[in-house]
Amino acid sequence: MICRGATSLAVVLAVGCGGGDSADGDPMLVLAAASLTDAFTDIGAAFEEANDGVTVEFSFGGSSSLATQIVEGAPAAVFASASSTQMTVVVDAGLAAEPVVFTNNLLEIAVPPGNPAGIATLEDFAREDLLLGLCAEEVPCGTFAREAFAAAGITPSVDTNEPDVRALLTKVETGELDGGIVYRSDVVASGDAVEGIVIPSERNVVARYPMAVLEEAPDPETAQAFVDFVLSRSGQETLDRYGFTAP
Amino acid sequence: MVLGLAAVAIGFMALPFAGLLGRTPWGNLANLLADPFVAEALRLSVLTSLAAMAMSLLLGVPLAWVLARVPFPGRAVVRGIILLPMVLPPVVGGAALLFALGRRGLVGQWLDERFGILLPFSTWGVIVAVTFIAMPFLVITVEAGLRSADLRFEEAAATLGASRLTVLRRVTLPMAWPSIAAGAVLSWARGLGEFGASITFAGNLKGRTQTMPLAVFQALESDRDAAVAISLVMVAVSLAVLVALRERWFRVA
Structure with missing residues (x-):
């Protein structure tokens, strides 16, 4: 070859x-x-x-x-x-x-079906008792998520920085993570495997x-x-x- | 002919490392390695790979002995299951661990409810993932060593009145020592480079679960010089250990 x-x-x-x-x-x-x-x-x-x-x-x-x-x-x-x-x-x-x-793609909070941890807003990502994930800051979904947190003045308590958005989504789907910040398109693509929580447009970051x-x-x-x-x-x-x- | 092919093999195996050296930012190396995130990753790598080696020794040597000395129905199947992680993509191993030991996993659910133990996203999770991937290397090496040992020494000891434990302690284990050492080194080396199972099962967080391979992977996304510098440290550490140990222990094995 x-x-x-x-x-x-x-x-x-x-x-x-x-x-x-x-x-x-x-x-x-x-x-x-x-x-x-x-x-x-x-x-x-x-x-x-x-x-x-x-x-x-x-x-x-x-x-x-x-x-x-x-x-x-x-x-x-x-x-x-x-x-x-x-x-x-x-x-x-x-x-x-x-x-x-x-x-364009907007950020959305992804939680496992039923939202066991009761996550409602970006503020919940500061809770240390939850298992939360973001994309690594080197990949766009991680950069944008951190921008959104910085703009909202929230320091997220992160348990893992996943190498890409699909890896993050898998951990949310399986319920290993209580929540993660992904793209809206990922929530749509996941069907019933995750639930999406809309981030209001004034706090959202447009990719x-x-x-x-x-x-x-x-x-x-x-x-x-x-x-x-x-x-x-x-x-x-x-x-x-x-x-x-x-x- | 044979020498020629051997030379090709050496070239093939060494060439990528030459490429790595060619891309190394020598002038900036000290600065890049002084970054605390490198030290954190190195510390975690050393800690988890050694802990996994200890776990492998503790569980793997008895297992190898059973596989080599105790005939039982289904032994081939058991051996096959033990060796599976050597063949499977590590990411699959990591996912399987998640389904078994994750928060919603078969056993993990119970560990969490009963004892509040959560393996994913913890340093222990890394050790579990690395042990899962690396232990087969120890088991297969030690089993081969035990099988090639001359049984007559053990029989002689037994006929002279030594108990089974004494035979094991004074005859079997000392004779198997080279293969145990080689197996330990092999499993340690495999564990040091472990990436897929670890990131899938334990995630990636600086200071908690981000070992050297994960740090390299993440640095490749942003700063290739840093990634090359970290890789170089891994190559140097691994090569030093493999060269030093090989001469001493593999010769006997």
């Missing part, structure tokens, strides 16, 4: 060999934030249906790991990030230009999701078509259904 443009073994292992020389039949690799998993899987299927002969492959992960992979030479066509910071990393490296914000066609995209036209498709009404409706809000 020869992977063009992949400069580190870690990248190859993480994303496989998505891009080749020609666009014919080769799947287009889209690197997208983990929180987009369900929505983008649907959008990708609709995009493939609308464009004959095009296949889209996704690699979902933490935005910062994805940005690292791109900088290390991952042969991807499109990057959809959960934070502008990680998009800036890629843009500053000269690997993408003119990112557009394609959706803006930018996406861009990458300079190394094997077929920039199809890549741009995918970005346009996400921005189209159909794409936005899908995102809305999964708990995202229009930019």
Whole structure:
């Protein structure tokens, strides 16, 4: 297996060999934030249906790991990030230009079904008798959650900093944690496995999701078509259904 | 031919570490390692890996003896279960631990209600997760050592009137010592690098559950120089121990 443009073994292992020389039949690799998993899987299927002969492959992960992979030479066509910071990393490296914000996500408190600890507001996260989790501050959901707490003047009593939002959600779903701060889209995606408690908009932090066609995209036209498709009404409706809000 | 392939193997195994050295920010190394979060992670790593090694010795040596010396129906199945963590992705092991010993787990529920013991998100949780992943390495090594030992020494001791405990204490264990030492080192080394089961079962909190591998993982997200610096400490510590012990104990085993 020869992977063009992949400069580190870690990248190859993480994303496989998505891009080749020609666009014919080769799947287009889209690197997208983990929180987009369900929505983008649907959008990708609709995009493939609308464009004959095009296949889209996704690699979902933490935005910062994805940005690292791109900088290390991952042969991807499109990057959809959960934070502008990680998009800036890629843009500053000269690997993408003119990112557009394609959706927004709001924070929400996730609690196990039945809310056994009776969590109601952000203030409850200061309670030391509860088991509470956040995303690590290096990943966007952790950065935003800490911003929300700082703005509200609350020092959260945190028991674990999970590496990504799905890991955090799993611990809430299983009831190991009494609560955690995740995205609204994650609560929607979890169905009945967790309950969401809305954080009022004046205390909420809006996560803006930018996406861009990458300079190394094997077929920039199809890549741009995918970005346009996400921005189209159909794409936005899908995102809305999964708990995202229009930019 | 053989030498050539061996050279390829050495190159293959050593190359990634050369890559690590190439990315090491030598000039800034002291500063990066002086960060208290590195010291905290190192302390936790040493503490939990040694505690897990002690647990593995306490429980694993008797288990290895039973597997090697006591025939019982289903022994192969028991051995298979004991060795499972070596094969499974550690994250699966961590999730399984959560379902068993978590707050809502099979046994964990009872531990919590009865004794108020909560393993997840605690240092004890890390030790449990590391022991679960690392103990099989000790068991398999010690069992192999016991099986290869000449039984006639034990029989001779027994015919000369030594009790079973005396045979175990004066003959079996001294003869198995090299394999016990090797197994302990192997399980310790595996435990030092443990990541998946630990973060899944015990979470990630600085000073409580964040060991070196978790610190590296988190630093990779934000500060790659720091991540490389921490990795280098792990490589140095592990290599020093493995080199020092190997010559002394593996030779006999």
